[in-house]
Amino acid sequence: MKTLIADDEFANRELLKHYLRPYGECFLAEDGAEAVALFKSHLASGSPFHLVMMDIMMPNMDGQEAVREIRRLEKEKYGPSAESSQLSF
Incomplete structure (x- = not known):
């Protein structure tokens, strides 16, 4: 499983990475803009994220x-069709 973790708190990012690492590769973003840039580049490369964990206040x-x-x-x-088949919010 390929996961994107977006949180402005270093400790939160590292804790989530620690728990999710056994399930696959984790990519970290410090804010929403960085998360969108990572998401966009991985989507364009044909290797999108399976899970996105997003802090709300960043x-x-x-x-x-x-x-x-x-x-x-x-x-x-x-x-x-992406609206119903991709990320849950």
Whole structure:
């Protein structure tokens, strides 16, 4: 399982990574903007994330805005069916 963890608190990112590492590779982002950039690059490479864990209150771009952008990117790539078959919110 490939996981994206977005949280502005270092300890939270590391704790989640510690618990999820046995299940697969974890990628870390410090804010929503960084999370969207990582999501976009992995989606474009054909290797999207299986799980996204997003803090809601973060600097630069909050989690809700980041999830909206992630949904838009999915819809752009996969079409309207992406709304029901991809990330749960």
